[in-house]
Amino acid sequence: MALRVVSKTLIVVVLDESGSMSPKLTDTLGGFNQFMTSQRQVPNDQGYVYLVTFNSTVKVLYKGVPLDDIPALTGDNYKPSGYTALYDAIGRGVGVALEDKGAEDRVICVIMTDGEENASKHTTLAQVREVIAECEGKGDWTFVYIGENPEQWSRSTGMSHGSSTRYNHHNSEDNYSSANSAVTRLRTSVQKSIKNIFLPD
Template identity: 35%
Template sequence: MADKRKKKADGGILIGFVLDKSGSMDVIRDATISGFNEYKNDQAKRSGTLMSLMMFDTEFVRVCGVVPAAEVADLDYASYAPGGCTALYDAIGHTIKGVDDHIARHGRPGKVLVVIMTDGMENASREYDRQRIFRMIEERQDNRDYEFVYLGANQDAYAVGRSMGVREGRMLNFRPDEDGQTRAFDRLSSATHEVACCMSRSMPSDWLDPDELLRDEPEGAGTGGPKRGRKRPKA
């Protein structure tokens, strides 16, 4: 008997976006607003693109559930006002659950992508911890063909992404300034297009090439960059 989780809707891609709005994001507030809006509008041009948006500071806020990307409202100074701490795990956990629930009700689109963008380390979650997030991400990558992308600033994004179970080639460091954030969204948009248009369910291991963003990193940044053959940590 077929697993209902594998039931597919008509093509397209579902993007679950997890966006940090903790206090440290204030220095790139303008670039985050413009970058997200451009990314979202680029995805909306492609037929069948669905999107959800979860933002987080000390608490997580579901800005919208899964809807056509064209229906996701643009961010502005009122809707994106950084402040507070970093409930990263809670935001990821509830985003995954929202994507799962949508697929259970409406069927699975051709591709599923969860994007996580943050400039800080977890320090405020109440419901989820790293081990639980690791298990959730690993199970959905291995058994449900979900893709996860982790983009991080002010940290070793590769080490943090691996600690949550994100696969190699799907993590990027970005500089916490206007240029770094703009380039991160540009690369994310290109990578999302690659995912959406790829005929195969499984993507190449290096489809998010980090070199483009790291070549201007300060000395010592991104030291945990991709190393082929490195095993994922245990939960």
Template identity: 35%
Template sequence: MRQTKVHNLIILDESGSMSSIKSQVISGFNQTINTIREAQQTFADQEHTISIISFNGFGTKMLHFCDPITPIKEIDSKRYAPAASTPLYDAIGFAVSKLKLVVGEDEKFHALVTILTDGEENASTEYSAPAIRQMIGELSESNWTFTYIGTDHDVSKAAADIAVKHSMSFQKDCDGIETMFSEERKMRKSIYRKIFG
């Protein structure tokens, strides 16, 4: 039996305002990586890949792209160093288009896209809100699940503006971030079980 590919795509804000929560974000993301790794072991019919794309005004960085989850390296302070502005739409457009190319015509897959940001779009030059809304709206009708996680702005409105149906806001402090990552992992596990259990 051919395994279902599960593409875990995380689009991570690396703008300057994330500096104050840098260590908590690194820790939380490394726990998320472990959750995906556990899912790979739990669900024999799933083959997980991970893509982590961070972004700021200096551009987008592919920390991982469609890499097998088992040997993955954790994020550290050298690989995640917040600075500059927030070209959120450009990062989403770049990351989702790239994954869409990989998925191609494959029908036996699911893409789980998580966007984490502490601020609204303020620097994109290639993609606009309507373009991202159309892209996400179309993909959400098939095997793509999008989640928008944010703080310090109107998170539900920002998610709705780009057609993301699942959103979560968090307090920008140690407890708030810990709770957010814990909830994100629960949601992730529930999606794995619901779709493939």
């Protein structure tokens, strides 16, 4: 009897921690923690989490932590303040995943922000576009954008339009529902990557 091959997915979450997220603190903490709880229920795939938060600077809170071992996100380790170094955070998130990625692993990078870039010091938009194209070209990376102006983001970064959606400022649960749906869709698929992940097959 053939056994189901268990896949391995690196789940990179690039999460806005700028000052504008302060009013959404409680919803963000609850949404992220529920997202992780839901991902623990996905069968036949080993999930490892990379959580990169950003404001004026970038922090790697979790690096390759198995889903079962993820601690809760709390007000002690998520404290919104400062500006939005979005490009730096994407560069860092991709970098930490590349350090660990095995040849058979797949990566899904979820970018979540309620604002636009205004503080990066090390990474430009052109470099973000280049790294997304390079990673997607390998066939085992999926990028997801939940943020402001998704159409413009897709045009400027080269990401698939169907993998970008608008950040809901009034219902944070909706944003994490989108993230959970995208990650679950990849992790329950035999595919290495999925373009236009928010669109039906």
